[in-house]
Amino acid sequence: MKFFVDTADVDAIRELNDLGMVDGVTTNPSLIAKSGRDIKEVTAEICEMVAGPVSAETVALDAEGMIAEGRELAKIAENITIKVPLTWDGLKACKVLSGEGRMVNVTLCFSANQALLAAKAGATFISPFIGRLDDLNLDGMELIAEIREIYDNYDFSTEILAASIRTANHMKQAALIGADVATAPPAVIKAMASHVLTDKGLDAFLKDWEKTGQKIL
Secondary structure, eight states, rough: OEEEOOOOOOHHHHHHHHTOOOOOEEEHHHHHHHHHHHHHHHHHHHHOOOOOOEEEEOOOOHHHHHHHHHHHHHHHHHEEEOOOOOOOOHHHHHHHHHHTEEEEEEEEEHHHHHHHHHTTTOSSSSEEEHHHHHTTTTHHHHHHHHHHHHHHHHHHEEEEEEEEEHHHHHHHHHHHOOOOOOEHHHHHHHHHTHHHHHHHHHHHHHHHHHTTTTTOO
């Protein structure tokens, strides 16, 4: 499973990228606002740092506006993925932009039917939002499983990009189900390395080592 980092914080991206943990980046208007920087400036910096796809989101609500904004965002770098919402106009924009050979990430997906439409429209990525479904006492992972089955049934090339990931357990479940990509905040990716038994074992090893009175350096 590929790891995308869901942030516009270039320092956080750089740290993970240096460890080989970054296959791409996703941003959205909220993350850009949080960065406090110009969208084109910060997106260009991220694109230069990361070799994989970098999602930059349109903000227009009509298909014509999304297409125009998408074309403008695509000028930033070769690895830009244009992000459009899963609305009827978003699907129209996806069809046009993907037809021009551009990568398109269709976001805010909450049903298997929506995902099927996105694949038919030529989406490069579909972004089902796990955490937001969980917030409504629905099973976000069930949606990932449904999309996986549908896409496999018909050999769609659209990649499932599990989004709105809140926990390390979400990452594990997405990988078990077979999501192609998971995008998560840096803190969630880092949390995957943590385990109480690892900490406990390390503490025991160090206490025993101190008893020997030895040094490695």
